[in-house]
Every structure is written in structure tokens, then in C-alpha cells.
Amino acid sequence: MADRPQPRFPEPDTQPFWEATKEHRLLYQVDRDTGDVVFFPRRHNPKNGSSNLEWRESKGLGTVYTFSVVRLNRHPAFAELGPYAVAYVDLDEGFRMLTNIVNVADPTRDIHIGQRVKLTWLDQSTGIAIPVFEPA
Amino acid sequence: MVTQRRDAAIVGIYEYPKRKAPGVTSLQIKAECAARALEDAGLSWKDVDGLYDAQDGAGMAGLSLAEYFGFRPNVIDTTAVGGSSYEFHAAHAKRDIAAGRCKVALLTYGSTAHSDARRIGTMAGGGPGAPSPLSNMTDPYGMTLISNYAMVARRHMHQYGTTSEQLARIAVATRAHAMRNPQAVQAMTDLEFQDIREITVEDVVNSRMIADPLHLLDCCMVSDGGGAVVIAAPEVARDCRKRPVWIIGSGEATSYSENGRDITVSAAAQSGPRAWAEADVRPDEIDVAMIYDSFTITVLVMLEDLGFCRKGEGGAFVSEQRLRFDSPLKPALNTDGGGLSSNHPGMRGIFLLIEATRQLRGESTSQVADARLAIAHGNGGMLATSHTGGTIILARD
Numbered sequence: 001m002a003d004r005p006q007p008r009f010p011e012p013d014t015q016p017f018w019e020a021t022k023e024h025r026l027l028y029q030v031d032r033d034t035g036d037v038v039f040f041p042r043r044h045n046p047k048n049g050s051s052n053l054e055w056r057e058s059k060g061l062g063t064v065y066t067f068s069v070v071r072l073n074r075h076p077a078f079a080e081l082g083p084y085a086v087a088y089v090d091l092d093e094g095f096r097m098l099t100n101i102v103n104v105a106d107p108t109r110d111i112h113i114g115q116r117v118k119l120t121w122l123d124q125s126t127g128i129a130i131p132v133f134e135p136a
Numbered sequence: 137m138v139t140q141r142r143d144a145a146i147v148g149i150y151e152y153p154k155r156k157a158p159g160v161t162s163l164q165i166k167a168e169c170a171a172r173a174l175e176d177a178g179l180s181w182k183d184v185d186g187l188y189d190a191q192d193g194a195g196m197a198g199l200s201l202a203e204y205f206g207f208r209p210n211v212i213d214t215t216a217v218g219g220s221s222y223e224f225h226a227a228h229a230k231r232d233i234a235a236g237r238c239k240v241a242l243l244t245y246g247s248t249a250h251s252d253a254r255r256i257g258t259m260a261g262g263g264p265g266a267p268s269p270l271s272n273m274t275d276p277y278g279m280t281l282i283s284n285y286a287m288v289a290r291r292h293m294h295q296y297g298t299t300s301e302q303l304a305r306i307a308v309a310t311r312a313h314a315m316r317n318p319q320a321v322q323a324m325t326d327l328e329f330q331d332i333r334e335i336t337v338e339d340v341v342n343s344r345m346i347a348d349p350l351h352l353l354d355c356c357m358v359s360d361g362g363g364a365v366v367i368a369a370p371e372v373a374r375d376c377r378k379r380p381v382w383i384i385g386s387g388e389a390t391s392y393s394e395n396g397r398d399i400t401v402s403a404a405a406q407s408g409p410r411a412w413a414e415a416d417v418r419p420d421e422i423d424v425a426m427i428y429d430s431f432t433i434t435v436l437v438m439l440e441d442l443g444f445c446r447k448g449e450g451g452a453f454v455s456e457q458r459l460r461f462d463s464p465l466k467p468a469l470n471t472d473g474g475g476l477s478s479n480h481p482g483m484r485g486i487f488l489l490i491e492a493t494r495q496l497r498g499e500s501t502s503q504v505a506d507a508r509l510a511i512a513h514g515n516g517g518m519l520a521t522s523h524t525g526g527t528i529i530l531a532r533d
């Protein structure tokens with residue numbers, strides 16, 4: 001099976017996020033002044049334009065906001081995978097991320113909105129790891 | 137009867153008749169559609185002084201397209217916001233005409249998505265070009281465009297109890313309209329649809345699942361095609377061949393992923409109220425609703441956000457026989473057959489304006505009796521993530 005599509009660099013906004021995945025750390029940003037949680041990563045807070053942001057590490061626990069089980073993706077990395085779940089997960093720290101739900105016997109039956117999930121990693125040959133979730 | 141401002145009118149339309157056009161370029165489609173739309177209006181090539189295009193084509197499209205056509209426009213607008221670009225263009229053309237910047241605005245679209253075998257809905261992960269923050273956060277996960285919309289459908293079902301059967305009614309009504317439209321029947325034939333006929337709710341929910349909970353028949357086609365629309369100032373419109381269809385309201389809005397956002401609400405919830413206020417009409421007065429049907433869920437969400445029913449009540453709203461052209465209940469939906477069953481070359485927005493205009497002229501193949509008011513609402517981008525909403529409200533004299 002072909003490699004999954006990888007994040008590509010240089011891309012300064014998301015590079016620190018992906019660097020941290022090499023150590024299996026899931027990072028997000030917080031505005032030091034307002035406490036706003038910023039995700040996807042970028043240099044400024046989209047609520048106010050401030051660049052006074054800091055990186056924090058998530059505990060990796062969250063709730064499935066919504067999901068879909070993909071039956072047809074012609075991309076070589078996914079074409080042979082069988083049905084797989086893409087999902088938005090709301091992390092307990094207050095950010096929502098696109099991800100996959102893995103380690104379920106049947107994604108069409110074993111995933112539901114509101115389900116508690118925890119972080120796990122798909123290590124890649126490029127050195128990074130892709131953060132995904134499994135039932136908590 | 138309210139008296140809206142009537143600053144600009146659609147006076148010419150043309151929809152490229154083929155959905156499979158090998159050997160033709162998108163530029164050639166645009167030029168042919170432009171000539172035919174001007175002919176429809178009774179205007180000529182040299183009358184065009186405003187050019188609006190979503191820059192699908194070569195780089196610096198505003199310049200290269202003007203040169204290819206042979207125009208020297210006073211106004212060039214290459215706003216590119218996906219499938220709703222043409223509703224944005226219509227809004228901008230009206231604004232530019234009202235400001236005296238141009239008198240004859242030409243909107244063009246052409247695409248060879250089918251002949252290029254572009255897997256728009258079912259290919260995800262990593263494209264060419266420079267990476268962006270968003271691409272780096274999405275490419276690894278295999279989110280196809282269809283699964284993106286499917287996640288909205290799943291959440292809508294969870295929050296409001298909407299069912300696949302209710303969504304299917306949108307596809308059923310749209311197919312019924314398509315079967316009355318010879319171009320749509322030809323399109324389905326050329327694109328090798330199986331079993332071309334009116335369909336039932338059971339047909340839709342029993343069709344192959346593509347991305348839960350969206351089935352094959354919840355999804356639009358990928359065709360070739362294109363079109364053009366001519367919008368003119370009142371003094372020009374008066375002398376055109378066909379009766380003018382006035383742009384009486386417009387709204388534009390964006391929406392994108394945010395922590396905590398309710399993804400069952402689209403940009404239409406912002407663009408709609410702006411358009412209604414300007415037009416000074418209400419949803420229950422609308423005879424024909426041309427709503428972007430990339431997928432059945434797109435229509436359901438937008439009917440709610442545009443105020444045809446309350447949020448969460450779309451399932452019950454479309455469960456009645458309301459959507460057919462011959463129903464006593466308003467509005468009729470996508471009377472040309474829609475993107476689901478007639479024409480979707482990647483961006484459908486221009487066809488919403490074209491069919492709404494046909495209805496208000498009395499030229500539709502599924503003509504609503506005495507249609508006076510129509511809405512065209514385009515959606516661009518990805519409904520669960522970043523997308524645009526463009527709303528245009530149209531009235532005949």
C-alpha cells in the first residue's frame with residue numbers, strides 16, 4: 001500500500017505541530033492574553049490577530065463530533081484500505097481536529113457521535129506520526 | 137406588491153448543451169456560451185464592458201480571458217469561491233452596473249471535468265502545489281469531498297433526527313424534473329447512468345454507499361459543461377429580446393472550521409438574510425428555489441438556512457410533495473434536474489441563475505405556473521469545513 005499523503009514542508013505554521021508528532025506529542029496553541037484555543041496551528045489568533053500564542057500539549061482525550069465511513073477513495077494510499085472513518089473530534093482542551101477513528105472492528109457500527117475517544121499514533125516512514133483516535 | 141430596486145437584470149442566458157465534450161477546451165466552451173447568451177439577449181460581442189469569471193483556466197485569468205475573447209472590459213472580476221462564484225459575480229455585476237462602471241456584464245463558465253476524469257468527490261489526499269496550513273492538517277486523513285458533506289449529514293441526523301429517506305426525497309424530485317429535460321436525459325445517457333428513469337426513495341437508499349450516510353444517488357454527477365449569463369443596466373435591458381429578470385437581492389458569506397462550530401449551519405444563514413432584506417420578500421413568496429445540489433444534504437441544510445423552514449425541520453419540509461414543479465406548495469426545487477441529474481461540471485452556480493431565469497421567462501421544461509420570484513443559492517467549497525454561500529433573489533416584471 002502506498003504511503004499516506006504526508007504534510008509537506010517548509011510550511012512554518014504547522015511545522016512545530018508535526019515536529020512534535022515525532023515524539024508522539026499532540027500540540028495546540030493558546031492565546032496567552034485571552035485564553036482562546038487556536039487550531040489549526042498558525043502564527044496568529046484568528047479571533048483578534050494577536051501573535052502572543054504559546055504551544056501546549058493535549059492529553060489526547062476527546063469526543064466524536066461527527067464522522068463518515070469512506071467506502072470509495074481512489075487515492076492509492078486509501079483505495080485498498082477498506083471502509084475507514086474520517087471524523088471531527090472535539091478535544092477536551094477545546095479544539096476540534098480532523099482525524100481518523102481506528103482500531104474498531106466495524107467502523108460502520110462501532111463509532112457514534114458523542115463517543116469518547118483517545119489519541120493513538122500512526123508512525124510514518126518519514127519520521128512523523130499521524131495522530132488518530134480509538135475508542136477510550 | 138413591494139417595489140424593489142431594479143438596478144440590473146439578467147437579459148441573456150446559455151447553458152452548454154453537452155455534458156460530455158471530448159476535444160473541446162473550457163475556453164472554447166466559454167466563448168461559445170458567451171456568443172449564444174449575447175444572442176439570446178439581442179446584444180453583440182462589442183457591447184460587453186464587464187467580465188466576470190472564476191479564473192478556472194490559465195493564470196491571470198482576468199487578463200488572458202479578456203484577450204482570448206477579444207474584450208476590453210471596464211470591469212474585471214475573477215472572484216473564485218468555488219461553486220457559488222457565479223452568485224458572487226451576479227451580485228458584483230449588479231453593484232458595478234448600479235455604480236455606472238459597466239452596462240453589459242458577462243459571466244462565463246466552462247469545464248471539462250468529466251473528460252479530464254477528475255475524481256472530484258472520491259479522491260482525497262495531497263494535491264500538487266505549495267502546501268498550506270490547512271492541507272497539511274487534512275491531507276493525511278483521506279477526507280474525500282463526499283465524506284466531508286457526509287459528516288454534515290451525519291451530524292444533522294444526530295441533532296434533528298433527519299433520515300436518509302428524507303434526504304432521498306430531494307434526489308427523487310430532482311430526477312423527476314430531469315426526466316422532463318431532454319438535455320438532462322442526454323447528460324445521464326452520455327455519462328452512462330444506469331437505468332435512466334424516475335427514481336424512488338427506495339432506489340436512493342438502496343444505492344451503493346459512497347461515504348456514510350450518503351449513497352450514490354445522494355451525489356451529483358461529474359460532467360463537462362459550461363454556461364454564460366448576461367446582466368445589463370435597465371436602459372439596456374429595456375431593448376433586449378427577452379423580458380428582463382431583475383436581480384432584486386443578493387448576499388455573500390463565508391464559513392469555515394472553528395472550534396465548537398455547529399456544522400449543520402452553513403454560510404447561507406448569513407447570506408440569506410442579507411438577500412431577503414434587500415429584496416424585501418419572504419421565503420414563502422418564492423416560487424422556484426434553485427439550490428446548489430452537490431449532494432442531497434446540501435439542499436436540506438440550505439433550505440433551512442435560507443429560512444424556508446426552521447433549523448432542523450428540513451427533513452419534514454422536504455418530506456411533503458413540495459419540491460415538484462407542479463406541486464401547489466412552494467417552492468419548486470431545481471427544476472432543470474439539478475447537479476444530481478442534469479449538470480455538474482465541478483461548479484454549478486451559473487446554472488442556478490440560468491434555470492431561475494428560464495422559470496421567470498416561462499421557458500423551463502418543468503415550468504412552474506406563473507412563476508414570479510426565484511432564488512438562486514450557490515455553495516462553494518466544502519460544507520463541513522470552509523465554504524461560501526452566495527444568494528441571489530430574482531423577480532420578473
